[in-house]
Amino acid sequence: MVKRAVNEFVKGLWEEIPPFRLVLGLCPTLAVTKTVENALGMGMAVIFVLTCSNVIVSAVRNLIPKQVRIACFIVVIATFVTIVELVMQAFTYPLYLKLGIFIPLIVVNCILLGRAEAFASKNGVIYSLADGLGIGIGYTLALSALASIREIFGYGTFYHISVFGPSFKPFSFMVKAPGAFVCLGLMLCIMNMFKKK
């Protein structure tokens, strides 16, 4: 049992890492990866919401009638997203201002409903917890990786700390929208190269 739980956790970190392998949740992946700080904030929010909603959905999976399961899942997810939004406003207001609309938009993020429907509604609580944590952390890692590349080349900083010194001319294409697409595309390409081997 422990081994399976560990497997469910680990698969989210590489094998099924959401933006690269499942190619889900791309909207925030492209939008909030200008800086590592934003990416980490977004990642934390997703970890919390995904883990909680996975656990709740799997705990009540036998009580929900089949016909209305999607509606119930969305209610669960939306509840946790709203909690995250309120807590963020109360404790990390500047981050909340930066992430803006993308926090409430976690509700319609495909990863969450996808995990609830494809995994949590068919598996036990502990496996769902492991799955939620794994996928959430994988998502955070992926966002951070993308954000690191974009921030280092686009602003010349990493987590607001200067990397190249003052003589570096920022390559501002990287922090604009096209830079996000190009960067994500290259990363997907690299991931696929690994997969082929």
Next chain:
Amino acid sequence: MRDILKLFLAVTIFSAISGGLLAFVRSATQARIEYQQLKFVKGPTLKEIMKGCQNDPIVDRFKVKCGKKEKTIFVGVFNGKPKVIALEAFGKGFHGDIGVMVGIDVTTDKILGIGVTTHGETPGVGSRVKTDPSFRTQFKGVSVNESVKVKADGGQIDAVTGATISSRGVCKAVNNALALYKKLKPEILKRLKNFKSKKLSS
């Protein structure tokens, strides 16, 4: 029929639980959210006005009834006494309302300082009413019984060059704040008498 009832019940119960939970979280975080919003939206302006105060004016705020609405009053402590209050008022600018925070010394009834909090003025032109310190400082020392006007209207304030309408908007907001202060003064003084700062820094 029974099936429909079951579906209905499932969704209702789910929504009710989540609604209750959210109401609880909201009431638990409300005070802090209000504080954070004030701190990041009005905080910088307040700090400027109340330079050298010994407390946190956002923590030491209270609300005064003004007609049907409530007005938030921020209190600044100087030399251990609640000496300055600040309140926000609005005046019509070039693009929508300009919000101005006005700090008033209650012992002398004079303006201690003003600062623009929100505005939609043209960047680089009208927006200078917020950023230009020499415009701001002209309001210092004006008595609450005077009314402020730009020089073009026969008043005492030099308008920001090229932004007369924005400057007028600020004057209007300041006048509104002064009028509010005069109206609310008895209530404010009563509250200040029993005032005790929640957090004092030495």
